[in-house]
Amino acid sequence: MNNRAAFAPLVFLFHTAACQVIGIATVMGTWTLTENIPVALCAGAIVAFLAAHFLALSPPWQILNLVIIPMAAVLLAEPLPAWVPVTLAFVTAIIYAPAFWTRVPYYPTSKAAYAVLMAELPADRPFRFVDIGCGFGDLVLFLAKHRPLGHYTGIEIGILPFAAAKIRALVFGNGRVDIRYQSMWKLDLGAFDVVAFLSPAPMVELWAKAKREMRTGSVFVTNSFVVPDEPSRTAPVVDEKRSVLYFHDM
Numbered sequence: 001m002n003n004r005a006a007f008a009p010l011v012f013l014f015h016t017a018a019c020q021v022i023g024i025a026t027v028m029g030t031w032t033l034t035e036n037i038p039v040a041l042c043a044g045a046i047v048a049f050l051a052a053h054f055l056a057l058s059p060p061w062q063i064l065n066l067v068i069i070p071m072a073a074v075l076l077a078e079p080l081p082a083w084v085p086v087t088l089a090f091v092t093a094i095i096y097a098p099a100f101w102t103r104v105p106y107y108p109t110s111k112a113a114y115a116v117l118m119a120e121l122p123a124d125r126p127f128r129f130v131d132i133g134c135g136f137g138d139l140v141l142f143l144a145k146h147r148p149l150g151h152y153t154g155i156e157i158g159i160l161p162f163a164a165a166k167i168r169a170l171v172f173g174n175g176r177v178d179i180r181y182q183s184m185w186k187l188d189l190g191a192f193d194v195v196a197f198l199s200p201a202p203m204v205e206l207w208a209k210a211k212r213e214m215r216t217g218s219v220f221v222t223n224s225f226v227v228p229d230e231p232s233r234t235a236p237v238v239d240e241k242r243s244v245l246y247f248h249d250m
């Protein structure tokens with residue numbers, strides 16, 4: 001994995017923590033001066049937002065920084081009913097639980113990478129593409145829309161992402177997207193022209209499987225995580241994670 005991409009999420013968290021420290025200091029200072037809590041909270045939220053903007057965090061992270069202080073104040077003043085955090089914890093557990101045994105967390109590919117990957121797919125002939133660990137199906141649905149000659153398979157073992165991807169494929173897939181509740185270890189990679197995958201943990205085993213099963217002329221793509229052999233080519237992605245797509249011609 002390229003080092004910058006590996007540490008990008010930590011950098012965002014560190015920047016966000018710094019923005020919030022500045023925001024909280026602003027709340028304390030404004031409160032001391034005005035003794036007006038709403039004014040102090042607004043000042044803190046705006047300063048945290050401006051700090052995030054100054055650090056060039058993306059719009060979602062800027063908005064997160066804007067809302068953290070007011071939301072924390074609301075929660076302190078009016079605790080939520082118990083079922084809200086319980087439901088949130090349950091949904092999060094359903095999405096992320098498989099990561100405990102697969103070592104592959106749900107970590108969506110950036111939208112910027114979709115276009116880079118799409119540019120590598122044939123526009124003039126049919127092909128078969130599989131996204132290993134398709135999450136909620138965003139990538140395969142996007143590609144099916146923009147490269148309609150392809151047939152797309154997404155496999156997933158997280159129950160909630162699988163169910164969501166399955167329904168979305170039935171509704172929006174135009175018959176070109178097949179979502180399966182299946183482990184990558186039970187999938188014959190030889191059936192596909194392009195195999196895409198994103199996660200570091202099982203990469204060595206998966207690469208060995210790809211070399212055993214994939215046909216000559218097919219392509220194995222990883223996002224930011226390297227395999228033990230040199231890629232045929234790489235494509236940098238302009239996104240926050242500073243992703244790099246690695247293409248291996250088989």
Ligand SMILES: C[S@@+](CC[C@H](N)C(=O)[O-])C[C@H]1O[C@@H](n2cnc3c(N)ncnc32)[C@H](O)[C@@H]1O
Binds near residue numbers: 182
């Ligand atoms: C890093 S996410 C990728 C999400 C999606 N492909 C995207 O690009 O946005 C990896 C996904 O792989 C799934 N996964 C983990 N181990 C798997 C396995 N053995 N077989 C199939 N899917 C797996 C996880 O549940 C998770 O949703």
